[in-house]
Amino acid sequence: MKLSRTRSQETILKLLHQLGREISAQELYIELRQANLALGLATIYRALEALKLSGTIQARLLGNGETLYSIAQQDRHHMTCLQCGTSIALREEECPVHALEAQLRQSAQFEIYYHTLEFFGLCSPCQQEKVSVGS
Ligand SMILES: [Zn+2]
Numbered sequence: 287m288k289l290s291r292t293r294s295q296e297t298i299l300k301l302l303h304q305l306g307r308e309i310s311a312q313e314l315y316i317e318l319r320q321a322n323l324a325l326g327l328a329t330i331y332r333a334l335e336a337l338k339l340s341g342t343i344q345a346r347l348l349g350n351g352e353t354l355y356s357i358a359q360q361d362r363h364h365m366t367c368l369q370c371g372t373s374i375a376l377r378e379e380e381c382p383v384h385a386l387e388a389q390l391r392q393s394a395q396f397e398i399y400y401h402t403l404e405f406f407g408l409c410s411p412c413q414q415e416k417v418s419v420g421s
């Protein structure tokens with residue numbers, strides 16, 4: 287399948303590469319405006335959806351319903367605090383799913399773009415807060 291990207295997709299992709307971090311569609315909208323590359327929100331959502339389906343970017347849904355987009359990466363995982371929403375990235379070598387993915391690629395005949403793995407709980411400042419509230 288040949289990939290043909292629209293101009294807005296290219297623009298968004300370039301910005302995501304430059305930023306090198308996760309960003310919401312709203313933030314993306316603001317960043318693009320600041321770079322004098324203003325796109326409508328509907329266009330941004332359409333472009334993000336197309337890029338997601340092509341495996342170029344990945345989306346991560348946060349607990350608050352917000353979706354963050356970034357360039358698709360094989361092994362980027364987070365521990366997310368349910369109380370304050372802080373996301374702490376795991377190191378790449380800490381991913382236990384990597385080997386399984388390689389195996390599935392071969393055996394399941396499924397074109398895997400990326401996988402997700404997330405942990406939820408309380409970060410250490412929030413744990414301490416809980417202790418002091420409880421006492
Ligand atoms: Zn992984």
Ligand SMILES: [Zn+2]
Binds near residue numbers: 369372410
């Ligand atoms: Zn926290």
